[in-house]
Amino acid sequence: MKSGFVPWGERMSSGTRFITLLADRLPPLRWLLGLLPSGRGLVILIPYVWLVAFFLIPFIIVAKISLSESVTAQPPYTEIIRHIASGQVSFAAAPKTGDAADATGGAPPATTTQAGSDQGSVDTPDQSAAIKGGPAEDVSGGFYVKFNWDNYDYLFSDDLYFKAGKNAVFTAFISTVICLLIGFPMAYGIARSPAAWRGTLLMLIILPFWTSFLIRVYAWIGILKNNGIVNNLLIWLGVIDDPLPMMNTNFAVFIGIVYSYLPFMILPLYSTLEKMDLSLLEAAADLGCRPWKAFLQITVPLALPGIIAGSMLVFIPAVGEYVIPELLGGPDSLMIGRILSNEFFSNRDWPVASAVAIAILILLVIPIVAFQYFQNKQQEAAT
Amino acid sequence: MNKGLSWFVLILLIGGYVFLYGPILSLIIFSFNVSKLVTVWGGFSTKWYGELLNDRAIMDAVKLSLWIAAVSASGAAVLGTMAGYVLARFRRFKGRVLFTGMVSSPLVMPDVITGLSLLLMFVFLEQVFGWPAGRGKLTIVLAHTTFCLTYVAVILQARLSQLDQSLEEAAQDLGCRPLKTFFVITLPIIAPAILSGWLLAFTLSLDDVVIASFNTGPGATTLPMVIFSRVRLGLNPEINALATIIIGLVATGILIASVLMSRQEKRRQRDMQLAVAANK
Numbered sequence: 001m002k003s004g005f006v007p008w009g010e011r012m013s014s015g016t017r018f019i020t021l022l023a024d025r026l027p028p029l030r031w032l033l034g035l036l037p038s039g040r041g042l043v044i045l046i047p048y049v050w051l052v053a054f055f056l057i058p059f060i061i062v063a064k065i066s067l068s069e070s071v072t073a074q075p076p077y078t079e080i081i082r083h084i085a086s087g088q089v090s091f092a093a094a095p096k097t098g099d100a101a102d103a104t105g106g107a108p109p110a111t112t113t114q115a116g117s118d119q120g121s122v123d124t125p126d127q128s129a130a131i132k133g134g135p136a137e138d139v140s141g142g143f144y145v146k147f148n149w150d151n152y153d154y155l156f157s158d159d160l161y162f163k164a165g166k167n168a169v170f171t172a173f174i175s176t177v178i179c180l181l182i183g184f185p186m187a188y189g190i191a192r193s194p195a196a197w198r199g200t201l202l203m204l205i206i207l208p209f210w211t212s213f214l215i216r217v218y219a220w221i222g223i224l225k226n227n228g229i230v231n232n233l234l235i236w237l238g239v240i241d242d243p244l245p246m247m248n249t250n251f252a253v254f255i256g257i258v259y260s261y262l263p264f265m266i267l268p269l270y271s272t273l274e275k276m277d278l279s280l281l282e283a284a285a286d287l288g289c290r291p292w293k294a295f296l297q298i299t300v301p302l303a304l305p306g307i308i309a310g311s312m313l314v315f316i317p318a319v320g321e322y323v324i325p326e327l328l329g330g331p332d333s334l335m336i337g338r339i340l341s342n343e344f345f346s347n348r349d350w351p352v353a354s355a356v357a358i359a360i361l362i363l364l365v366i367p368i369v370a371f372q373y374f375q376n377k378q379q380e381a382a383t
Numbered sequence: 384m385n386k387g388l389s390w391f392v393l394i395l396l397i398g399g400y401v402f403l404y405g406p407i408l409s410l411i412i413f414s415f416n417v418s419k420l421v422t423v424w425g426g427f428s429t430k431w432y433g434e435l436l437n438d439r440a441i442m443d444a445v446k447l448s449l450w451i452a453a454v455s456a457s458g459a460a461v462l463g464t465m466a467g468y469v470l471a472r473f474r475r476f477k478g479r480v481l482f483t484g485m486v487s488s489p490l491v492m493p494d495v496i497t498g499l500s501l502l503l504m505f506v507f508l509e510q511v512f513g514w515p516a517g518r519g520k521l522t523i524v525l526a527h528t529t530f531c532l533t534y535v536a537v538i539l540q541a542r543l544s545q546l547d548q549s550l551e552e553a554a555q556d557l558g559c560r561p562l563k564t565f566f567v568i569t570l571p572i573i574a575p576a577i578l579s580g581w582l583l584a585f586t587l588s589l590d591d592v593v594i595a596s597f598n599t600g601p602g603a604t605t606l607p608m609v610i611f612s613r614v615r616l617g618l619n620p621e622i623n624a625l626a627t628i629i630i631g632l633v634a635t636g637i638l639i640a641s642v643l644m645s646r647q648e649k650r651r652q653r654d655m656q657l658a659v660a661a662n663k
Contacts, residue, residue: 039562040561047532054501055485055488058503188392207634208407214607216407221618223409262402322493322495327611327614354503357495357496360496
């Protein structure tokens with residue numbers, strides 16, 4: 001064996017030795033093997049590459065498509081980097097003519113999703129004729145990068161998107177607060193209950209999470225409907241004569257979000273409350289501190305990491321929630337995630353849907369980064 | 384200080400459990416309702432279970448969803464274990480910050496964004512490389528593997544950082560290669576964590592409607608997609624029956640798992656007591 005070629009260091013098994021022997025006979029293969037990472041590197045590389053490919057790059061593509069134009073082609077957007085032969089008709093910015101009012105309707109994803117793929121082979125999107133409007137102009141040859149900011153202009157020009165964003169943040173915020181108000185006493189109660197019970201009580205919190213999310217949201221339709229369980233009960237008791245309209249209101253959306261995300265609030269709260277040193281409370285009591293004051297000055301600050309983690313776990317996904325406002329909300333409970341889905345599935349406007357996605361990300365970037373910061377800090381504290 | 388719970392906390396705790404289980408209970412009760420008007424009691428019947436079993440669309444979707452969930456959970460378990468191992472054991476490497484970010488972001492990323500971004504990437508890949516040709520089972524599996532692997536990674540990271548590393552060090556001191564150490568020493572210890580990660584990934588995949596809707600194609604309709612499209616039209620007693628079956632299966636599975644786990648725990652405690660007694 002030629003000296004100097006030991007690509008995997010000393011950790012060579014018989015299998016790798018066979019490959020290195022083979023590599024000695026074939027110089028190009030030897031060069032390729034030299035590029036191979038070590039065992040440690042490989043363990044890092046595989047999940048790394050997967051996440052870059054399926055998590056990071058998709059966002060770059062979303063950003064790219066949000067800057068392209070909507071066309072009636074397959075796929076329905078233009079390329080932003082194109083080679084144009086001289087004299088060819090160029091793509092020019094055209095004002096968006098989408099009808100925003102459609103966004104409240106929306107067809108079920110289950111029936112419309114085929115639209116994305118049923119047109120068989122993909123034509124090159126270079127179909128200038130299909131691009132909406134715009135005057136033709138003569139250009140010289142070469143590569144052109146065309147950023148089309150119209151999708152973003154459109155988001156700002158139409159009140160709908162701003163309102164939906166505001167409404168989503170508002171709804172998510174209120175739901176997070178309600179989750180905290182319900183979740184904190186529950187987590188506190190579990191953490192202070194006899195040790196033998198805690199496992200079971202905690203399991204009972206997690207159990208609904210393992211059953212279908214959709215089905216749990218569905219359950220509320222039967223409860224909140226005009227002839228649903230609550231209204232039937234109240235009418236039977238004689239409290240009300242006419243059913244209270246609860247379905248298709250923001251109230252129903254709050255309940256749906258709180259119900260679905262409550263375990264995410266309780267679990268981190270429980271883990272901080274359970275670790276708490278109870279002698280601190282005893283010391284406070286010995287020094288004459290009233291229980292509620294001790295609670296506010298000792299328990300709550302110590303539970304703060306759990307409060308933050310739980311609130312982030314509820315707030316961030318709730319902002320982009322689609323299923324709950326779609327099933328429980330009314331036409332006025334527009335949330336930004338619902339707008340995105342409707343732009344995509346009903347209007348088939350991929351560039352605007354991408355622009356909405358980027359807008360949601362910008363809205364959520366601060367909470368997400370904060371979440372990661374606290375997550376890392378807690379992990380470092382734990383290890 | 385800890386002299387039981389105050390009445391106030393106890394009432395709130397019980398109220399919380401009623402809030403969590405009331406709706407589920409109502410689903411189960413009304414699945415046995417004879418009336419098609421789901422919330423008006425008409426008498427006891429199991430006819431909706433019969434209709435459910437004869438519903439081809441739902442049964443096909445169940446099969447497809449179980450297949451997708453099993454494949455994605457397995458992929459997520461392998462990749463998530465690797466990612467968790469990297470996070471727990473490799474303190475320094477180039478791009479660790481990005482890696483940590485990519486593992487924890489999908490946990491909170493709204494489904495609509497994950498779904499849309501993956502779909503646009505699949506379309507882009509198809510344009511450039513001609514793969515994956517169209518969307519369907521494969522693209523759903525890839526999407527689910529991606530968002531499930533981060534949950535597995537978080538579970539595994541937590542388990543691995545609690546783990547006593549002296550066993551692995553002992554094995555390596557005795558000349559065991561790192562790869563063999565992992566498979567012979569580490570893997571058996573973390574196997575329960577991988578299993579619970581797999582189960583979580585399986586459930587998440589089985590439960591997802593938004594990401595699947597974005598990445599699906601003709602002929603690939605998963606169970607949540609069928610449920611969603613029916614539920615939008617209003618209450619449906621068949622869905623109540625389906626819900627009852629799902630809840631029953633999950634509850635039975637968790638009951639069996641917790642009995643097995645507590646038995647294992649008791650055995651371990653007994654072994655430890657025996658070991659302590661023998662050393663005296």
